[in-house]
Amino acid sequence: MDEVRAAIDALDAELMPLMAARAHCIAEAARIKNDPEVALVPWRVEEVARNARALGERHGLDPDLAEKLWRAMMAEFIAHERTLMEQAVAGGAAT
Numbered sequence: 101m102d103e104v105r106a107a108i109d110a111l112d113a114e115l116m117p118l119m120a121a122r123a124h125c126i127a128e129a130a131r132i133k134n135d136p137e138v139a140l141v142p143w144r145v146e147e148v149a150r151n152a153r154a155l156g157e158r159h160g161l162d163p164d165l166a167e168k169l170w171r172a173m174m175a176e177f178i179a180h181e182r183t184l185m186e187q188a189v190a191g192g193a194a195t
């Protein structure tokens with residue numbers, strides 16, 4: 101079990117910079133959209149979910165699991181994007 105956990109920790113260390121890069125793109129999207137009401141764009145969520153299924157299949161990950169993981173991740177990024185835009189609106193209103 102120790103070896104498996106060490107492998108998981110090593111993979112998490114590889115995933116984190118990619119997650120940070122994704123968060124950077126989300127922050128860019130927040131700046132461009134500049135409206136908390138449009139944090140969630142349904143057609144794009146469905147497109148990313150379809151992409152995740154295809155990528156899962158290509159890399160030997162159950163597509164159902166890939167889709168669930170990506171939908172959960174997107175929900176968190178969308179909430180984060182909305183928070184960033186709300187903060188920008190609040191900051192803009194105060195100045």
Ligand SMILES: C=C(O[C@@H]1C=C(C(=O)O)C=C[C@H]1O)C(=O)O
Pocket residue numbers: 125126129139140141142144145148173174177178181
């Ligand atoms: C980045 C966007 O904002 C949201 C975040 C998404 C994501 O985490 O991939 C996908 C759809 C959007 O609702 C976008 O609209 O493309």
